[in-house]
Amino acid sequence: MEKHELWQAALAKIEMDLSRPSFLTWFQDTGIMETDGGVATVFVPNNFAKEWLQNKYHKSILHALREISSDIKEINYVIAKTENVKKQAFSKDSVLKKKKISTISASGLDDPSVMKDLIVDPETNLNPRYTFDNFVVGSFNELAYAAAQSIIKNLGTSYNPLFIYGGVGLGKTHLIQAIGNEVLKNNNSLKVRYVPSEKFMGEIVDALRNQEMGKLREKYRTIDLLIMDDVQFIARTEKMQEEFFHTFNSLYEKNKQIIISSDRPPQSIATLEERLKSRFQGGMIADVGLPDFETRLLILKTKIGNKNISIPEEVLIFISESTKTNIRELEGNLNRVIMASNLSNTPINIDVAKKIISTNQNDSKKFISVKKILKCVSEFYDIEEKEFLNRSRKKDVVKPRQIAMYLMREELKISFPSIGERFGGRDHTTAIHSCEKIGQELKINSELEEEIRAIKDKIFSC
Ligand code: ADP
Ligand code: MG
Numbered sequence: 037m038e039k040h041e042l043w044q045a046a047l048a049k050i051e052m053d054l055s056r057p058s059f060l061t062w063f064q065d066t067g068i069m070e071t072d073g074g075v076a077t078v079f080v081p082n083n084f085a086k087e088w089l090q091n092k093y094h095k096s097i098l099h100a101l102r103e104i105s106s107d108i109k110e111i112n113y114v115i116a117k118t119e120n121v122k123k124q125a126f127s128k129d130s131v132l133k134k135k136k137i138s139t140i141s142a143s144g145l146d147d148p149s150v151m152k153d154l155i156v157d158p159e160t161n162l163n164p165r166y167t168f169d170n171f172v173v174g175s176f177n178e179l180a181y182a183a184a185q186s187i188i189k190n191l192g193t194s195y196n197p198l199f200i201y202g203g204v205g206l207g208k209t210h211l212i213q214a215i216g217n218e219v220l221k222n223n224n225s226l227k228v229r230y231v232p233s234e235k236f237m238g239e240i241v242d243a244l245r246n247q248e249m250g251k252l253r254e255k256y257r258t259i260d261l262l263i264m265d266d267v268q269f270i271a272r273t274e275k276m277q278e279e280f281f282h283t284f285n286s287l288y289e290k291n292k293q294i295i296i297s298s299d300r301p302p303q304s305i306a307t308l309e310e311r312l313k314s315r316f317q318g319g320m321i322a323d324v325g326l327p328d329f330e331t332r333l334l335i336l337k338t339k340i341g342n343k344n345i346s347i348p349e350e351v352l353i354f355i356s357e358s359t360k361t362n363i364r365e366l367e368g369n370l371n372r373v374i375m376a377s378n379l380s381n382t383p384i385n386i387d388v389a390k391k392i393i394s395t396n397q398n399d400s401k402k403f404i405s406v407k408k409i410l411k412c413v414s415e416f417y418d419i420e421e422k423e424f425l426n427r428s429r430k431k432d433v434v435k436p437r438q439i440a441m442y443l444m445r446e447e448l449k450i451s452f453p454s455i456g457e458r459f460g461g462r463d464h465t466t467a468i469h470s471c472e473k474i475g476q477e478l479k480i481n482s483e484l485e486e487e488i489r490a491i492k493d494k495i496f497s498c
Contacts, residue, residue: 039068042104043078049100058269060449061238062088074109076101079116082245084275086113091228092272092424101174144266158222161230161284172333172338177207180322184215187293191219191226195320197284197294200323200473201301201486202324205364208297212263215295219261227258230490232265237276257286263295271308272418274453274496281312288315300490306484327363332356335363336370345374351389358393369393404447404495413440416487438470439488443495445471 041067051059065081066089078084078097090113101108134173155266156163173181180202186194200208216228231239243252256262262283287294301323302308302316327335331357351373359366366395372392377384414421417436424437437459444450444458445467455467477484 039071040152042071042076042288043068046097046100049103050096053096058234061234062093063221063240069114069251070297071105071108074107074140076108076110076315077112079114081115081117082241082319083115084244085174086115088273089113090091092106129237129278150240152219160216160228161235162213162216162220162228163254164177164217166210167217168214170338171207171210171214172327172331172335174327174334176325176327176331177202180324183320183322184201184211188215188218189293192293196291197296197316197319199302199319200324201297201298201314201321202297203326203361203489204497206326206401207363208322208324209265212265212295212297216261216325226260228261228263229256229259230263233269233276233280236264237270240276240279253283256283256306257394259292260295261295262287265297267296267449268300268301268305271305274309277309277312281309281315284312284315290438294319299493300486304490325360329356331368332359332363335366335383339367340372343374345384347374347384348386350386351384354389354391370409394471406450408446408495409440409443409447413443416491416494427460438474439491441467441470442474443488443491447492447495 047063050063054062054256056127062085066085067079069079071077078089080089094111098108098111101111144259170297171181180200183195183198183200187198202208219226220228233290240249240251243249244400260484264270264280267280268281284294296316298305301321302313305313323464331350355366355369355373359369369392373384373389376388376392380388382388410421410424415437417432419433419436421431427435428434434477441455441490444455445452451464452456452467452471453464454473456462456464459467474484474488478488
């Protein structure tokens, strides 16, 4: 196999374990220079990417390459400019083009919002689809909503920063982008910038590569409203935290508004530096919880409000009852039911809905595995998976290990002896003790509850 093909095949595997922005950030302009004597030489564009690949992705890269070519035993990372090794490189543009096409063709539905999704203002990064007009407020998000309204009225002087956290698909991105859109609607001379933290990292990587850090800093420090989405990802590297810290301070001192979202509260982001934690805690922290049945029904009705379709009430009730923990999934199930009836040319009815939704739910259950639990728990607490197996009694390791055991028991119903076995041959009583301990602790410790909820989100979504 050619070097180029080998790398493309490996990337296809690596990509499955990463979010799209991470993948694009860390793997653009990479390639294989040569394979010789079991050593694959992978070139990367700069030192920063080199360190990152070595420290964080080495295992996945090696694993992916070895699955394709078992001769490879080692990887050597070198810095090289793509111009010099152009042919083998994986370039961001080609992937983006592909992605755009697949987004459109996969949508299936004749839904204008799908097209609208693609129109994002490059300056503000805001998606016009996210507004308050189509945002449903209920007891699950009313605190976050109220804080958002207060900020819109008193930019920079009411709550700063505003920190919103909550599980996957519960409307954090929608809410914080709606704030941005609303602020601009009121005053379009303001500089608003929405940025997912992974994109922020990508910008820093690019700036470092092109020696344009000064320009990037300048760009961020003249903003009136900075909205940073999914901030938990910046906690993965010191360089990002450092850059963000300085940007944060510079805006904060000038009374510029900062809004941050995360999948968990600041104190639960294990590797977040103290100085950032305390900055985040200095403002307003609001959580977004789970919508109740009535709210879910209302959300569905809002979603179909602007589509020209009639859906029987019992179908909407059924969808609301069967999709409890994620608004994105709620919408997804609605769209799936509509699509199925379109395809089969039959009116939407409860039987179709039941069929579609039950198969879909079995699918997501099927994908949990011991491997995923170990991977997600270790990533969440930023420890090495092998630490689960050793005898370490360090608190940093003991708790994640107990949580991993707990999740295997709860989610996969694995027997206690077999759980013990998987954790370096521990006794079944250790497994019982761990599961009981976490179970007990969960009743009184809401922080732990948040953490486990975030980990489960990760397990179900990856
Ligand atoms: P998160 O950022 O918390 O993962 P998103 O903001 O991406 O979640 O929301 C997922 C989907 O659910 C989006 O399509 C969004 O428009 C929709 N959604 C979330 N919350 C609401 C809400 N309160 N009202 C209407 N739609 C919502
Ligand atoms: Mg989001």
